Amino acid sequence: MSGMAYDPTAYPAVAVTVDLVVLTIRDDRLCALAVRRGERPFRGRWALPGGFVRPTEELDAAAARELAEETGLTPAQVHVEQLRTYGSPRRDPRMRVVSVAYLGLAPDLPVPLPGTDAEAATWMPVSELEGADVRLAFDHAEILRDGVERARAKLEYSSLAAAFCPAEFTVAELRRVYEIVWGTEIDARNFHRKATKTAGFLEPTGETTTRDGGRPALLYRRGPAEQLQPPLTQPRR
Protein backbone atom coordinates (compact mmCIF):
# COMPACT_ATOMS: atom_id res chain seq x y z
CA MET A 1 0.00 0.00 0.00
CA SER A 2 3.06 2.24 0.32
CA GLY A 3 1.16 4.20 2.93
CA MET A 4 2.49 3.33 6.36
CA ALA A 5 4.23 5.91 8.46
CA TYR A 6 7.88 6.08 7.48
CA ASP A 7 10.79 7.43 9.39
CA PRO A 8 13.71 7.91 7.00
CA THR A 9 16.23 7.70 9.82
CA ALA A 10 15.01 4.25 10.79
CA TYR A 11 16.47 2.73 7.64
CA PRO A 12 19.88 3.15 6.01
CA ALA A 13 19.76 5.25 2.88
CA VAL A 14 18.73 3.65 -0.38
CA ALA A 15 20.04 5.00 -3.66
CA VAL A 16 18.02 4.81 -6.86
CA THR A 17 19.83 4.68 -10.17
CA VAL A 18 19.01 4.07 -13.80
CA ASP A 19 21.06 1.74 -15.98
CA LEU A 20 20.79 1.62 -19.74
CA VAL A 21 20.92 -1.24 -22.21
CA VAL A 22 21.29 0.70 -25.47
CA LEU A 23 21.40 -1.52 -28.52
CA THR A 24 22.31 -0.75 -32.10
CA ILE A 25 23.52 -2.58 -35.18
CA ARG A 26 27.02 -1.84 -36.42
CA ASP A 27 28.98 -3.81 -39.00
CA ASP A 28 26.24 -6.44 -39.11
CA ARG A 29 26.50 -7.12 -35.39
CA LEU A 30 24.22 -6.36 -32.47
CA CYS A 31 26.09 -3.94 -30.23
CA ALA A 32 25.45 -2.40 -26.84
CA LEU A 33 26.71 0.78 -25.29
CA ALA A 34 29.33 0.15 -22.62
CA VAL A 35 31.51 2.35 -20.44
CA ARG A 36 34.75 1.48 -18.73
CA ARG A 37 34.61 2.15 -15.01
CA GLY A 38 37.15 4.61 -13.70
CA GLU A 39 36.38 4.14 -10.01
CA ARG A 40 35.96 1.43 -7.46
CA PRO A 41 34.29 -0.93 -7.19
CA PHE A 42 34.89 -2.78 -10.46
CA ARG A 43 37.44 -0.21 -11.60
CA GLY A 44 38.56 -0.93 -15.16
CA ARG A 45 35.65 -3.25 -15.84
CA TRP A 46 33.04 -2.69 -18.52
CA ALA A 47 29.64 -1.58 -17.31
CA LEU A 48 26.34 -0.32 -18.65
CA PRO A 49 25.92 3.45 -18.73
CA GLY A 50 23.75 4.89 -15.99
CA GLY A 51 23.71 7.03 -12.89
CA PHE A 52 21.78 8.39 -9.97
CA VAL A 53 18.24 9.63 -10.23
CA ARG A 54 18.02 13.21 -9.02
CA PRO A 55 15.67 14.10 -6.17
CA THR A 56 12.90 15.66 -8.25
CA GLU A 57 13.51 13.87 -11.51
CA GLU A 58 11.20 11.44 -13.31
CA LEU A 59 12.77 8.01 -13.83
CA ASP A 60 12.29 8.28 -17.59
CA ALA A 61 13.91 11.71 -17.55
CA ALA A 62 16.89 10.37 -15.62
CA ALA A 63 17.36 7.68 -18.25
CA ALA A 64 17.17 10.22 -21.06
CA ARG A 65 19.58 12.55 -19.28
CA GLU A 66 22.17 9.85 -18.64
CA LEU A 67 21.94 8.76 -22.24
CA ALA A 68 22.48 12.31 -23.46
CA GLU A 69 25.32 12.94 -21.03
CA GLU A 70 27.31 9.91 -22.02
CA THR A 71 26.60 9.77 -25.73
CA GLY A 72 24.95 12.95 -26.93
CA LEU A 73 21.98 10.89 -28.11
CA THR A 74 18.55 12.43 -27.55
CA PRO A 75 15.19 10.71 -26.97
CA ALA A 76 14.21 11.77 -30.48
CA GLN A 77 16.96 9.57 -31.90
CA VAL A 78 16.60 6.60 -29.58
CA HIS A 79 13.58 4.56 -28.57
CA VAL A 80 13.73 4.24 -24.77
CA GLU A 81 11.46 2.13 -22.57
CA GLN A 82 11.63 0.82 -19.05
CA LEU A 83 13.02 -2.70 -18.86
CA ARG A 84 12.99 -4.03 -15.29
CA THR A 85 14.21 -3.12 -11.83
CA TYR A 86 17.13 -4.77 -10.06
CA GLY A 87 17.41 -4.37 -6.33
CA SER A 88 19.24 -7.28 -4.80
CA PRO A 89 20.57 -6.02 -1.46
CA ARG A 90 24.22 -6.75 -2.25
CA ARG A 91 24.34 -5.94 -5.94
CA ASP A 92 26.45 -2.89 -5.11
CA PRO A 93 29.00 -3.51 -2.36
CA ARG A 94 28.91 0.09 -1.11
CA MET A 95 25.27 0.45 -0.21
CA ARG A 96 21.77 -0.57 -1.14
CA VAL A 97 21.19 0.52 -4.71
CA VAL A 98 17.95 -0.10 -6.52
CA SER A 99 18.44 0.29 -10.24
CA VAL A 100 15.67 0.87 -12.74
CA ALA A 101 16.98 -0.49 -16.03
CA TYR A 102 15.96 0.97 -19.37
CA LEU A 103 16.18 -0.49 -22.85
CA GLY A 104 17.15 1.80 -25.71
CA LEU A 105 17.25 1.00 -29.42
CA ALA A 106 19.23 3.29 -31.70
CA PRO A 107 20.05 3.45 -35.39
CA ASP A 108 23.68 3.05 -36.42
CA LEU A 109 24.85 6.51 -35.39
CA PRO A 110 28.32 7.98 -35.53
CA VAL A 111 30.50 6.77 -32.66
CA PRO A 112 28.92 8.30 -29.58
CA LEU A 113 30.31 11.67 -28.71
CA PRO A 114 32.05 11.49 -25.39
CA GLY A 115 29.62 13.38 -23.19
CA THR A 116 30.31 15.48 -20.15
CA ASP A 117 31.31 12.40 -18.18
CA ALA A 118 34.92 11.37 -18.01
CA GLU A 119 34.57 7.89 -19.42
CA ALA A 120 33.43 7.77 -23.01
CA ALA A 121 30.80 5.25 -23.98
CA THR A 122 31.62 2.80 -26.77
CA TRP A 123 29.65 0.35 -28.85
CA MET A 124 30.64 -3.22 -28.02
CA PRO A 125 29.28 -6.32 -29.77
CA VAL A 126 26.80 -8.07 -27.51
CA SER A 127 28.46 -11.40 -28.23
CA GLU A 128 31.69 -10.04 -26.73
CA LEU A 129 30.00 -8.53 -23.70
CA GLU A 130 28.31 -11.87 -23.10
CA GLY A 131 31.57 -13.77 -23.48
CA ALA A 132 33.47 -15.22 -20.57
CA ASP A 133 36.43 -12.83 -20.73
CA VAL A 134 34.40 -9.63 -20.38
CA ARG A 135 32.92 -9.72 -16.90
CA LEU A 136 30.55 -6.79 -16.64
CA ALA A 137 30.42 -4.85 -13.39
CA PHE A 138 27.66 -5.38 -10.82
CA ASP A 139 24.76 -7.46 -12.18
CA HIS A 140 25.01 -5.78 -15.56
CA ALA A 141 25.47 -9.07 -17.38
CA GLU A 142 22.02 -10.09 -16.21
CA ILE A 143 20.54 -6.72 -17.16
CA LEU A 144 22.11 -6.90 -20.61
CA ARG A 145 20.77 -10.43 -21.10
CA ASP A 146 17.28 -9.33 -20.12
CA GLY A 147 17.47 -6.33 -22.43
CA VAL A 148 18.56 -8.37 -25.43
CA GLU A 149 15.88 -10.94 -24.71
CA ARG A 150 13.24 -8.23 -24.53
CA ALA A 151 14.41 -6.73 -27.82
CA ARG A 152 14.33 -10.13 -29.54
CA ALA A 153 10.84 -10.82 -28.31
CA LYS A 154 9.47 -7.37 -29.13
CA LEU A 155 10.61 -7.47 -32.74
CA GLU A 156 7.93 -10.09 -33.33
CA TYR A 157 4.85 -8.22 -32.29
CA SER A 158 5.93 -4.57 -32.28
CA SER A 159 7.31 -2.16 -34.82
CA LEU A 160 10.47 -1.71 -32.74
CA ALA A 161 12.80 -3.07 -35.41
CA ALA A 162 12.45 0.21 -37.26
CA ALA A 163 14.07 1.94 -34.28
CA PHE A 164 17.34 0.33 -35.38
CA CYS A 165 17.06 1.98 -38.79
CA PRO A 166 17.73 5.58 -39.82
CA ALA A 167 14.78 7.87 -40.50
CA GLU A 168 14.51 6.57 -44.08
CA PHE A 169 15.37 2.98 -44.86
CA THR A 170 14.71 0.16 -47.28
CA VAL A 171 12.89 -3.09 -46.65
CA ALA A 172 16.17 -4.95 -47.04
CA GLU A 173 17.78 -2.85 -44.30
CA LEU A 174 14.86 -3.62 -42.03
CA ARG A 175 15.19 -7.28 -42.84
CA ARG A 176 18.88 -7.21 -41.89
CA VAL A 177 17.81 -5.93 -38.47
CA TYR A 178 15.62 -8.96 -37.93
CA GLU A 179 18.26 -11.33 -39.21
CA ILE A 180 20.98 -9.91 -36.98
CA VAL A 181 18.92 -9.59 -33.82
CA TRP A 182 17.37 -13.02 -34.21
CA GLY A 183 20.46 -14.64 -35.69
CA THR A 184 18.37 -16.28 -38.41
CA GLU A 185 18.04 -16.07 -42.17
CA ILE A 186 14.78 -14.70 -43.54
CA ASP A 187 13.41 -15.12 -47.04
CA ALA A 188 13.76 -11.64 -48.56
CA ARG A 189 10.72 -11.96 -50.79
CA ASN A 190 8.24 -13.15 -48.18
CA PHE A 191 9.59 -10.62 -45.70
CA HIS A 192 9.09 -7.82 -48.19
CA ARG A 193 5.47 -8.74 -48.65
CA LYS A 194 4.73 -9.11 -44.95
CA ALA A 195 6.49 -5.91 -43.90
CA THR A 196 4.90 -3.73 -46.56
CA LYS A 197 1.43 -5.21 -46.05
CA THR A 198 1.33 -4.82 -42.28
CA ALA A 199 -0.85 -1.76 -41.69
CA GLY A 200 0.92 1.21 -40.11
CA PHE A 201 4.38 -0.36 -40.04
CA LEU A 202 6.01 1.32 -43.06
CA GLU A 203 5.19 4.52 -44.91
CA PRO A 204 6.63 4.91 -48.40
CA THR A 205 8.50 8.17 -48.97
CA GLY A 206 8.31 7.90 -52.75
CA GLU A 207 12.09 8.16 -52.94
CA THR A 208 14.40 5.38 -54.00
CA THR A 209 18.01 4.52 -53.30
CA THR A 210 20.61 2.34 -54.93
CA ARG A 211 23.05 2.37 -52.04
CA ASP A 212 23.04 -1.43 -51.86
CA GLY A 213 23.54 -1.94 -55.61
CA GLY A 214 21.11 -3.63 -57.93
CA ARG A 215 17.66 -2.34 -58.66
CA PRO A 216 16.75 0.83 -56.73
CA ALA A 217 14.78 0.12 -53.57
CA LEU A 218 11.88 2.18 -52.29
CA LEU A 219 12.60 4.16 -49.13
CA TYR A 220 10.25 3.98 -46.18
CA ARG A 221 9.65 5.88 -42.97
CA ARG A 222 8.46 4.41 -39.65
CA GLY A 223 4.67 4.24 -39.64
CA PRO A 224 2.35 5.05 -36.72
CA ALA A 225 1.71 1.44 -35.63
CA GLU A 226 3.28 0.24 -32.40
CA GLN A 227 1.92 -3.29 -32.51
CA LEU A 228 2.17 -5.46 -35.58
CA GLN A 229 -0.97 -7.31 -36.50
CA PRO A 230 -0.31 -10.04 -37.52
CA PRO A 231 3.13 -10.42 -35.89
CA LEU A 232 6.31 -11.11 -37.85
CA THR A 233 7.10 -14.52 -36.48
CA GLN A 234 10.63 -15.70 -35.96
CA PRO A 235 11.45 -18.93 -37.79
CA ARG A 236 11.35 -21.73 -35.17
CA ARG A 237 14.27 -24.05 -35.72
Added chain:
Amino acid sequence: MSGMAYDPTAYPAVAVTVDLVVLTIRDDRLCALAVRRGERPFRGRWALPGGFVRPTEELDAAAARELAEETGLTPAQVHVEQLRTYGSPRRDPRMRVVSVAYLGLAPDLPVPLPGTDAEAATWMPVSELEGADVRLAFDHAEILRDGVERARAKLEYSSLAAAFCPAEFTVAELRRVYEIVWGTEIDARNFHRKATKTAGFLEPTGETTTRDGGRPALLYRRGPAEQLQPPLTQPRR
Protein backbone atom coordinates in the same frame (compact mmCIF):
# COMPACT_ATOMS: atom_id res chain seq x y z
CA MET B 1 26.96 3.08 -14.66
CA SER B 2 25.73 3.44 -11.04
CA GLY B 3 29.31 3.87 -10.04
CA MET B 4 29.91 7.51 -9.21
CA ALA B 5 30.78 8.51 -5.69
CA TYR B 6 27.63 8.99 -3.68
CA ASP B 7 27.08 10.91 -0.53
CA PRO B 8 23.78 9.86 1.03
CA THR B 9 23.44 13.13 2.91
CA ALA B 10 23.61 15.13 -0.32
CA TYR B 11 20.17 13.90 -1.33
CA PRO B 12 16.93 13.68 0.62
CA ALA B 13 16.00 10.13 1.52
CA VAL B 14 14.30 7.94 -1.06
CA ALA B 15 11.96 5.17 0.04
CA VAL B 16 11.52 1.98 -1.97
CA THR B 17 8.25 0.11 -1.75
CA VAL B 18 6.54 -2.77 -3.49
CA ASP B 19 2.92 -2.58 -4.63
CA LEU B 20 0.91 -5.59 -5.72
CA VAL B 21 -1.67 -6.09 -8.43
CA VAL B 22 -3.09 -9.45 -7.40
CA LEU B 23 -5.74 -10.75 -9.75
CA THR B 24 -8.18 -13.61 -9.40
CA ILE B 25 -11.52 -14.67 -10.82
CA ARG B 26 -14.52 -14.71 -8.50
CA ASP B 27 -18.17 -15.05 -9.49
CA ASP B 28 -17.21 -14.86 -13.16
CA ARG B 29 -15.49 -11.51 -12.72
CA LEU B 30 -11.88 -10.44 -12.82
CA CYS B 31 -11.05 -9.16 -9.34
CA ALA B 32 -8.06 -7.47 -7.76
CA LEU B 33 -6.91 -7.35 -4.18
CA ALA B 34 -7.51 -3.94 -2.59
CA VAL B 35 -7.03 -2.49 0.87
CA ARG B 36 -8.73 0.48 2.43
CA ARG B 37 -6.26 3.04 3.67
CA GLY B 38 -6.44 3.82 7.38
CA GLU B 39 -3.96 6.68 7.36
CA ARG B 40 -3.17 9.85 5.54
CA PRO B 41 -2.68 10.57 2.78
CA PHE B 42 -5.68 9.16 0.94
CA ARG B 43 -7.26 7.95 4.20
CA GLY B 44 -10.38 5.91 3.49
CA ARG B 45 -9.49 5.42 -0.17
CA TRP B 46 -8.93 2.05 -1.80
CA ALA B 47 -5.33 1.20 -2.63
CA LEU B 48 -3.24 -1.70 -3.80
CA PRO B 49 -1.57 -3.77 -1.09
CA GLY B 50 2.12 -3.12 -0.60
CA GLY B 51 4.72 -1.74 1.74
CA PHE B 52 8.31 -0.83 2.33
CA VAL B 53 11.20 -2.96 1.22
CA ARG B 54 13.41 -3.84 4.19
CA PRO B 55 17.08 -2.90 4.15
CA THR B 56 18.49 -6.33 3.33
CA GLU B 57 15.50 -7.81 1.57
CA GLU B 58 15.24 -8.89 -2.07
CA LEU B 59 12.52 -7.03 -3.99
CA ASP B 60 10.81 -10.32 -4.88
CA ALA B 61 10.92 -11.35 -1.24
CA ALA B 62 9.37 -8.06 -0.17
CA ALA B 63 6.51 -8.64 -2.59
CA ALA B 64 5.98 -12.19 -1.31
CA ARG B 65 6.12 -11.02 2.30
CA GLU B 66 3.59 -8.23 1.79
CA LEU B 67 1.28 -10.63 0.01
CA ALA B 68 1.51 -13.13 2.85
CA GLU B 69 1.07 -10.45 5.53
CA GLU B 70 -2.08 -9.02 4.04
CA THR B 71 -3.74 -12.14 2.73
CA GLY B 72 -2.05 -15.26 4.05
CA LEU B 73 -1.33 -16.29 0.45
CA THR B 74 2.05 -17.90 -0.17
CA PRO B 75 4.19 -17.84 -3.33
CA ALA B 76 3.29 -21.49 -3.85
CA GLN B 77 -0.35 -20.50 -4.31
CA VAL B 78 0.16 -17.34 -6.35
CA HIS B 79 2.19 -16.69 -9.46
CA VAL B 80 4.13 -13.46 -8.81
CA GLU B 81 6.27 -11.54 -11.28
CA GLN B 82 7.68 -8.04 -11.46
CA LEU B 83 5.47 -5.65 -13.40
CA ARG B 84 7.04 -2.20 -13.66
CA THR B 85 8.50 0.54 -11.49
CA TYR B 86 6.77 3.82 -10.72
CA GLY B 87 8.83 6.67 -9.41
CA SER B 88 7.30 9.99 -10.33
CA PRO B 89 8.73 12.51 -7.85
CA ARG B 90 5.35 13.59 -6.51
CA ARG B 91 3.44 10.32 -6.59
CA ASP B 92 3.51 10.28 -2.80
CA PRO B 93 2.98 13.72 -1.26
CA ARG B 94 5.12 12.94 1.80
CA MET B 95 8.42 12.09 0.17
CA ARG B 96 10.08 10.54 -2.80
CA VAL B 97 8.84 6.97 -3.05
CA VAL B 98 9.93 4.63 -5.81
CA SER B 99 7.58 1.69 -6.02
CA VAL B 100 8.39 -1.59 -7.71
CA ALA B 101 5.03 -3.03 -8.75
CA TYR B 102 4.38 -6.77 -8.92
CA LEU B 103 1.69 -8.72 -10.70
CA GLY B 104 0.18 -11.74 -8.96
CA LEU B 105 -2.29 -14.24 -10.34
CA ALA B 106 -4.21 -16.43 -7.91
CA PRO B 107 -6.88 -19.11 -8.14
CA ASP B 108 -10.26 -18.38 -6.58
CA LEU B 109 -9.20 -18.81 -2.97
CA PRO B 110 -11.28 -18.35 0.18
CA VAL B 111 -11.68 -14.69 1.09
CA PRO B 112 -8.20 -13.58 2.07
CA LEU B 113 -7.47 -14.03 5.73
CA PRO B 114 -6.91 -10.66 7.31
CA GLY B 115 -3.17 -10.75 7.90
CA THR B 116 -1.12 -9.10 10.56
CA ASP B 117 -1.86 -5.66 9.14
CA ALA B 118 -4.75 -3.69 10.45
CA GLU B 119 -6.63 -3.24 7.20
CA ALA B 120 -7.87 -6.49 5.70
CA ALA B 121 -7.48 -6.96 1.98
CA THR B 122 -10.58 -7.66 -0.09
CA TRP B 123 -11.25 -8.84 -3.61
CA MET B 124 -12.83 -6.08 -5.68
CA PRO B 125 -14.01 -6.43 -9.28
CA VAL B 126 -11.55 -4.71 -11.58
CA SER B 127 -14.41 -3.04 -13.40
CA GLU B 128 -15.40 -1.31 -10.15
CA LEU B 129 -11.86 -0.29 -9.29
CA GLU B 130 -11.52 1.19 -12.75
CA GLY B 131 -14.83 3.04 -12.46
CA ALA B 132 -15.05 6.77 -11.89
CA ASP B 133 -16.43 6.57 -8.34
CA VAL B 134 -13.57 4.51 -6.91
CA ARG B 135 -10.51 6.73 -7.06
CA LEU B 136 -7.55 4.63 -6.07
CA ALA B 137 -4.86 6.19 -3.90
CA PHE B 138 -1.57 7.47 -5.33
CA ASP B 139 -1.01 6.32 -8.92
CA HIS B 140 -2.51 2.93 -8.19
CA ALA B 141 -5.12 3.27 -10.94
CA GLU B 142 -2.31 3.40 -13.48
CA ILE B 143 -0.52 0.45 -11.86
CA LEU B 144 -3.73 -1.59 -11.86
CA ARG B 145 -4.34 -0.76 -15.51
CA ASP B 146 -0.82 -1.83 -16.45
CA GLY B 147 -1.18 -5.06 -14.47
CA VAL B 148 -4.46 -6.00 -16.10
CA GLU B 149 -3.04 -5.18 -19.52
CA ARG B 150 0.01 -7.36 -18.85
CA ALA B 151 -2.19 -10.24 -17.71
CA ARG B 152 -4.38 -9.96 -20.81
CA ALA B 153 -1.37 -9.98 -23.10
CA LYS B 154 0.42 -12.81 -21.36
CA LEU B 155 -2.53 -15.19 -21.58
CA GLU B 156 -1.89 -15.37 -25.31
CA TYR B 157 1.63 -16.63 -25.38
CA SER B 158 2.21 -18.02 -21.87
CA SER B 159 0.65 -20.70 -19.73
CA LEU B 160 -0.29 -18.08 -17.11
CA ALA B 161 -4.02 -18.63 -17.43
CA ALA B 162 -3.62 -21.84 -15.45
CA ALA B 163 -2.43 -19.72 -12.50
CA PHE B 164 -6.07 -18.58 -12.14
CA CYS B 165 -7.20 -22.18 -11.74
CA PRO B 166 -6.96 -24.51 -8.73
CA ALA B 167 -4.37 -27.29 -8.76
CA GLU B 168 -6.72 -29.57 -10.72
CA PHE B 169 -9.12 -28.11 -13.23
CA THR B 170 -11.08 -28.86 -16.38
CA VAL B 171 -10.59 -27.45 -19.85
CA ALA B 172 -13.91 -25.63 -19.51
CA GLU B 173 -12.72 -23.90 -16.34
CA LEU B 174 -9.57 -22.82 -18.12
CA ARG B 175 -11.63 -21.51 -21.00
CA ARG B 176 -13.74 -19.44 -18.61
CA VAL B 177 -10.51 -17.77 -17.46
CA TYR B 178 -9.72 -16.67 -20.98
CA GLU B 179 -13.26 -15.53 -21.61
CA ILE B 180 -13.43 -13.45 -18.45
CA VAL B 181 -9.98 -11.90 -18.68
CA TRP B 182 -10.37 -11.09 -22.36
CA GLY B 183 -14.08 -10.29 -22.18
CA THR B 184 -14.72 -12.40 -25.26
CA GLU B 185 -16.57 -15.60 -26.13
CA ILE B 186 -14.48 -18.56 -27.22
CA ASP B 187 -15.66 -21.61 -29.12
CA ALA B 188 -15.51 -24.40 -26.54
CA ARG B 189 -14.69 -27.11 -29.07
CA ASN B 190 -11.84 -25.40 -30.83
CA PHE B 191 -10.44 -24.21 -27.50
CA HIS B 192 -10.50 -27.74 -26.15
CA ARG B 193 -8.48 -29.00 -29.06
CA LYS B 194 -5.92 -26.21 -28.93
CA ALA B 195 -5.42 -26.29 -25.17
CA THR B 196 -5.01 -30.05 -24.94
CA LYS B 197 -2.73 -30.23 -27.99
CA THR B 198 -0.31 -27.51 -26.90
CA ALA B 199 2.73 -29.39 -25.60
CA GLY B 200 3.46 -28.93 -21.90
CA PHE B 201 0.41 -26.80 -21.15
CA LEU B 202 -1.90 -29.37 -19.52
CA GLU B 203 -1.19 -32.70 -17.87
CA PRO B 204 -4.10 -35.12 -17.51
CA THR B 205 -4.60 -36.44 -13.99
CA GLY B 206 -6.73 -39.36 -15.13
CA GLU B 207 -9.51 -38.23 -12.81
CA THR B 208 -12.82 -36.81 -13.93
CA THR B 209 -15.36 -34.49 -12.38
CA THR B 210 -18.99 -33.72 -12.98
CA ARG B 211 -19.11 -30.56 -10.92
CA ASP B 212 -20.37 -28.57 -13.89
CA GLY B 213 -23.13 -31.04 -14.82
CA GLY B 214 -23.27 -32.94 -18.07
CA ARG B 215 -20.72 -35.45 -19.22
CA PRO B 216 -17.79 -35.84 -16.81
CA ALA B 217 -14.76 -33.79 -17.76
CA LEU B 218 -11.16 -34.89 -17.50
CA LEU B 219 -9.15 -33.08 -14.85
CA TYR B 220 -5.79 -31.54 -15.69
CA ARG B 221 -2.80 -30.15 -13.83
CA ARG B 222 -0.55 -27.30 -14.95
CA GLY B 223 2.14 -28.63 -17.26
CA PRO B 224 5.80 -27.60 -17.33
CA ALA B 225 5.56 -25.19 -20.31
CA GLU B 226 5.83 -21.48 -19.63
CA GLN B 227 5.47 -20.33 -23.23
CA LEU B 228 2.69 -21.57 -25.47
CA GLN B 229 3.75 -22.56 -28.94
CA PRO B 230 1.67 -21.77 -30.92
CA PRO B 231 -0.03 -19.03 -28.86
CA LEU B 232 -3.72 -19.02 -28.02
CA THR B 233 -4.75 -15.96 -29.95
CA GLN B 234 -7.42 -13.64 -28.72
CA PRO B 235 -10.27 -13.15 -31.20
CA ARG B 236 -9.70 -9.71 -32.83
CA ARG B 237 -13.02 -7.89 -32.99
Added chain:
DNA sequence: CCAAAAGTGTTTACCCTACACCCATGT
Protein backbone atom coordinates in the same frame (compact mmCIF):
# COMPACT_ATOMS: atom_id res chain seq x y z
C1' DC C 1 -36.11 -39.71 -22.67
C1' DC C 2 -34.23 -35.15 -22.45
C1' DA C 3 -31.02 -31.52 -21.18
C1' DA C 4 -26.42 -30.31 -20.60
C1' DA C 5 -21.79 -30.32 -20.98
C1' DA C 6 -17.56 -32.94 -23.01
C1' DG C 7 -15.16 -34.14 -26.69
C1' DT C 8 -14.32 -35.51 -32.00
C1' DG C 9 -14.74 -35.04 -37.05
C1' DT C 10 -15.13 -32.37 -41.16
C1' DT C 11 -15.38 -28.61 -44.19
C1' DT C 12 -13.61 -24.48 -45.94
C1' DA C 13 -11.07 -20.41 -46.07
C1' DC C 14 -7.02 -18.35 -45.27
C1' DC C 15 -2.14 -17.85 -44.49
C1' DC C 16 2.51 -19.06 -44.76
C1' DT C 17 6.48 -21.10 -47.10
C1' DA C 18 9.10 -22.04 -50.90
C1' DC C 19 10.52 -20.85 -55.08
C1' DA C 20 9.88 -19.43 -60.10
C1' DC C 21 9.96 -15.40 -62.28
C1' DC C 22 10.30 -10.54 -63.85
C1' DC C 23 12.26 -5.59 -63.00
C1' DA C 24 15.70 -1.86 -62.78
C1' DT C 25 19.90 -0.50 -61.97
C1' DG C 26 25.61 -0.52 -62.23
C1' DT C 27 29.60 -2.23 -64.67
Added chain:
DNA sequence: ACATGGGTGTAGGGTAAACACTTTTGG
Protein backbone atom coordinates in the same frame (compact mmCIF):
# COMPACT_ATOMS: atom_id res chain seq x y z
C1' DA D 1 25.38 -8.73 -71.57
C1' DC D 2 25.41 -10.00 -66.95
C1' DA D 3 25.57 -9.54 -62.01
C1' DT D 4 23.04 -7.77 -58.18
C1' DG D 5 19.59 -6.88 -55.41
C1' DG D 6 14.21 -5.35 -55.61
C1' DG D 7 9.78 -6.88 -56.00
C1' DT D 8 5.47 -10.00 -57.65
C1' DG D 9 3.01 -14.42 -58.70
C1' DT D 10 1.62 -18.80 -57.42
C1' DA D 11 1.19 -23.74 -56.02
C1' DG D 12 0.86 -26.64 -51.95
C1' DG D 13 0.76 -27.73 -47.09
C1' DG D 14 -0.84 -26.48 -42.64
C1' DT D 15 -3.77 -24.26 -39.46
C1' DA D 16 -7.85 -22.22 -37.60
C1' DA D 17 -12.87 -20.92 -37.53
C1' DA D 18 -17.36 -22.73 -37.86
C1' DC D 19 -20.37 -26.16 -36.90
C1' DA D 20 -22.44 -31.03 -37.31
C1' DC D 21 -22.17 -34.82 -34.59
C1' DT D 22 -21.27 -38.37 -30.93
C1' DT D 23 -20.49 -39.40 -25.89
C1' DT D 24 -21.63 -39.54 -21.01
C1' DT D 25 -23.58 -38.04 -17.25
C1' DG D 26 -27.96 -36.18 -14.11
C1' DG D 27 -32.87 -35.58 -13.65
